[in-house]
Structure formats: structure tokens, C-alpha cells
Amino acid sequence: MTTKDIVLDHVSIRFGSYTAVDNAHLTIRGGEFFSFLGPSGCGKTTLLRCVSGFSEPTEGRVLIGGSDMKGVGPNKRPTALIFQNLALFPLMSVADNIAFPLEVRGISKKQRRKRADELLDMIALPGVGDKKVHELSGGQRQRVAIARALAVEPDILLLDEPLSALDLKLRHHMRTELRAIQQRVGLTFIYITHDQGEALTMSDRVAVMNSGVIEQIGDPESIYNRPKTSFVASFVGETNAIEGKVVLQAGEIVTLETPVGHLQGKAAGGRRYKNGDPCYLFIRPEQLEVKSGLEAPNTIAASVVKEEFEGSARILFLKANGIDMRITRVNRGASDALANGQALVCAFDPDHATVLPHGPLAGA
């Protein structure tokens, strides 16, 4: 499968003085489901258009299957892009849409129709070939766009936030479906999204981007459990961020002085800190436990602001010395609701808290 590897070799893309993608350097393996995850405007689409051939990198190279793609137009690359708005051809029937890549390659009408029908079977939409695109539902159009992209068996499928226009339920359904299609056809998928849920559930590996910079690449678990920057820690999933200064490091365990007392966490990536370094301590809401009364090391005294009931879980909003925090508690049926304003103490295991150098937070 190495022939389908995609290498971004120190790729930077600039518009005038504005750097949309800054020194992206990574290898996507053939057959991999690879996601770029980042907030809107961070340069994901720009990077994808560069891979598909609609723009050239200002610096660096894009290699597909080992060959430099410089000067190779989008119609000559072994990639197929699924546009954010799908870009189905409104004047053509569904079958003509799917067969378009075959039509421009001069394949006979009969063969085109046969292939279109095969692909319609594959996406579980048999018999809609003669309909017009606008007669299909959102999810059906989604699948037609995928079938069209797969018609000439590209090596790499590029998807630009393909689910963002769908409603929540369909979005969840299509996640499973996309992953299933990818495993069935065995292609490389490069998937772009600002939705961390999508990235984590579908991908083999995820690259988290912030303002043009790729901050971390890894499998979903390591991205979620072992973030390497404060941005990744705060963008992927819910977290509590507590600012502080290093007072002690003993092996991997770092002690911070914070507005809510001395707290301990793990230094991500075995990093060494000097005393006084500004840092963040990140604790996931599900790692915090409510311990009424007891004062112990690694505990935070807080008061209840409100509690939200979400069915499977309760989300407890707290205030600790001016810092907003939240705790997720699995709903076990018992009515353990807490009164607003009630004082409590929450505790956590230092192994499940991450200490990272001070840096930008997502949405801040």
C-alpha cells in the first residue's frame, strides 16, 4: 500500500502575507482514515485543496505515491474531492452524475450506466439513477457524491466537512456509514472536520490544527488522553483548565501552585519543567469526583452553580475561587442531586490530570 502514501513535505501556503498553512510535515499511509481536525478558518480546506491540486504550496512539496505533484492538475491526480457543498451537477440525473468521471474518459454510454448502477447498489440506493439530484434527501445526496467520487476508483478520497449540512441524527448515522465504506473499498480517506466527535469516532489518526499549524498528530486515544499542547487539550473534548506555576517536579508528577491550591498532574511527554514555569493543569470532567467534606491532597474546594441533567449523565457546574469548572457524573438512577450553592470538594488522580506549558486555549 505504500504506493498510495501521501507525503506533505514542509508544506506552507500563504495568501500574500497571511500564512494559511504553516510548515505541515507528515505522512499519510495508504488505506488510512486520516482526519484534520481544527476550528473554522484554521486552514483545513486550504490544505486539502493543495492536496487535490487546486492550489500549489507556496513552500514545500506534496508527494503522492512517491512522486512530486507539482504542476499536476486536479484532473490528473489520483485524488477525488468531496466538496463541503457536495457540488453535485444539478442539471444531470443521479446516474449521469455518478458516471461523469467515466463520461469524460470516453467510456461508452452502456458501460457508464452499468457502472453507475453498480455504485448505486453499493451505496444502497438502487433504482434512483433516473431521478434528478434535487429529488434526493440530504443523506442520499451525500452518498451519491461519494459514489461519484469512487466511480473511477481513485487512490485517495478527500472529504471536506461532508456531514456538516446534515441534521444530527443523520450525521451520526453517516459516520458509521463512511467508516464502513472506507473499510470496504480500502482507500485512503483524508477527512476534514471541525467536529471532534467525527474525527475521534472515524479516524485511524487525527491531526489537530490551529491557525495553520498542525499541533499534534496521533490516534484518537492519544489525542484525547495525552494532548501535547494546551490548544489540543482544550479543543478536543471537554476539559477543565486551571492556570498555575510549577513549584515542584518529582519524576513525571508536577506540582503546580494555582488559585485553588497546590495541585498535581502528569507532565505530558516526559517534559521537564523549571520552578516558576507558567503552566495549565487539564482535568477531564469525567475524571473529577465529588468528595463531600474531606480535605485531602489534590482536592479543590468549590460551590455548586447549577446541575444539568442529560439523561445518561449529570453535568455539575462549579465555581472554585473564581474558576469555572464542570464535572460529569454518570447517572446511576439514585437521586443524588446537589443543591445550588452547596459547598463541596472534588478530587482527582494526578495520573489523569495533564500539565502542559502555558499556551492558547481553544475558543479563548
Next chain:
Amino acid sequence: MNKGTGGGAIAAGYSLLFFAFLFGPLIIMVITAFNSSSFPRITPWECFTTEWFDELFGNERLMAGLVNSVIIGVGVVAISVPVGLAGALALSEVGPKVRAALYTVLITPILIPGVVLGISTIVFWGGLGRSVGADYGSIFFDGMFLTLAGQVTFIAAYAMLVFLARLQRFDPTLTEAALDLGATPGQAFRKILLPFLSPAIGSAAFLTLLASFENYNTTVFTILSGNTFTTTLASKVRHGTDPSLSALAVIIIAVTLIGAMVHEAHTRRAEVMRTGQAARSKVYGNPVLSVLAHPVMVLVLLVAMGGGLAYKASQHDARACKQQILDDKRALQEKLLEEQRERIRAQKAATPAPAAPSSGPAPSSFGGAFNPGSLAPGSAPAPAAPATPKTPSGFGGAFAPGSLKPN
């Protein structure tokens, strides 16, 4: 109608006036085309006739102009539509700053008076011709070519505006998708953009053809010694009008009406087909009515109807009626002449010798009846007064000098 506002009657009256204002002249024009009176008018109604159509088609200068207009029109469409399309595509490709500048340049010919365009076209091509040593028989001094060149300069900009409006609704990612799926830029243009633009190509072709056909300001200069339909018409109107122009109006109105009805049939059908309600529709669900309502069928039917009417009317012979009218006129003249003689005789009897010179013109065969002054009330020969009450009624100005001439 909203009776609550009390505007029902006023609104209805206003609408009536409005439509009378819009269509009154057209209706009158149509009627005058069939009146044998040599001046376009409704009253007095003389005879129903189709001879003005014969007269129209028999006008060689006008027909030659029509041929010229058609040739120029086809040429203008053939050049303006691609040029306008190219301009619109260029505008949609370039950056915003260049676009603003380019747009101004491309749109300027529309803003420049046609007269100026006409003159500058002659000057430019003439200058070019002389500089390459071409003689006066060459293309640089050919009215048809100059008109084509002059008209294209601004009509192409009309076409461009039509395409720009359509292009604004085009989603450029469709072209990108086509490229991404393996189409060459040429294929993407032919298979994606061109089909999207095809309604605009139709509109642009129609608009440019009309603009070319009806253009006067520029053409009157660039056509040089030649003539087009429009310039011929203009000079004809200047030299006095006759009902053959009404006949032309009838033809134009008929063509427009047929075109409008066919277009309406087409849009209704397209709308029903698009929303997929054909099966439920009363007209389009019925196999016979559906065929009848097809735009091509509508066109065939209307043209057949028009053709039938025209054939029937062309068989109509107005000679007998016109002879009758002529005889009536003669009789009336005789009568008036007789009355005049009576008066003169009576005058002579009353005042002997001195009065005789005052009725000097009388010796002409038509007596004083054709002297316009003699009909004016209160004019010189007082005894003529009894004749005056007759004139406003009946035949009006039928006796004005020259009005009989074209018959």
C-alpha cells in the same frame, strides 16, 4: 378586489384607463391597416382591404432593407454572443480590483450615445482603410460591414450583462468538481458551464437580434448610402405615412403575440414538469390536451391560424367597394358643384356686373370646392356660407387637395 378600502371602482377605472393608454394606439393602428382610406385612420371607414399589405411587400426599398437588417442581425448575434460570453467569463475570473476596471471598460459602449459610436466607427475604419491603402470599394467603406462593426461594439455589452447575471448564480465549485473528477478544462466548460448558461445564450441571442434590428442612431451613419429596415422606415415616416406602416405593425404585433404565447406555453410546461405535477394536472395529465399544450404544437396552431386568416383576407376583393366609394365621392362633388353654380347664378341675378370678379376661380372644372379657403367659415364669399355646415360631417377632409392622389 379589496372592497374594504373602497377603492374597487376607482381601481377598476384606473386599470381600464391604464390599459386603454397602453393598448389603445395599437388597436387603432391595427384597424387602420385594413381601411382602404389612403391616410391611416378609422373614421370614415371606407372599405375593408388588405391592399396595404401588398403595398408593404411591394415596397422594394423596404424589402431590400429588411434583407440587410436580417443579414446584419444574424452577424451581430453570431459575434456579440460569443464576445459577450467571453467578457462575462473574464469578469468572473479576475480579482475584484481588475474586475471593477474591466467592467467599466466593457460597459462604456452602452453609455456612449449611438450617434457618437456611429460616427467614430466610420472614422476609425475609414482611417484604417486609408492607412492600408484600401480603395472605396473595400470592406472599410462597406455600409454592411461598418454597421456590423458599429453595432457589435455596444450590443456585445448587452449580451455580456445577460451572461453576467446568469454567471452570478453559478456555483464555481461545480467546475472544480468536474476538474477533480478528471474532466479537462474544455470538458468542464462544455459539459457543466455551457448547459447552465444555455438559457442565457438564448436570451442573449434574442436580445442582441432585437437590438441590432431596431437600432437607428448608429446604423443611420454606418450604413452609409445603403439602408436597413429601420432606416428605410424612418425616412418613409418622414416623407408622409400611409397605412402600409399599420400593416407592418399588424405583422409585428402578430409575431410578438405568437411568440409570447409559445413562450408562455413553454414556461408553464417546464414548471409543471420541474415540480413533477404533470400527472395530477388537468391539462398535462390528459394525453390529448398535453400534446395540444406543447409549445411546438401551440406554435404550429397559431401560425396555421394566422396563415389561414391571411390567405382568406388576401382573397378579399375590395375593388367593388372602392369603386362605390369613388362613385359616392364623385356624386357628392357633382352635388356640391351644382350647388355652387346655383349660388353663383343667384348672386349674378342679385348683384349684376361688379360681383362677378370675386368668384374668379370658379371656371376650373371643380369650381371653388377645392379651394381650401372657400370652406373656412366666414371667409370672403359670404354666400358660400350655406355650404360650410356640410364639411365637418361625412367625409371630413376627403376633399383636401392631394388626398385622392395615391388612389
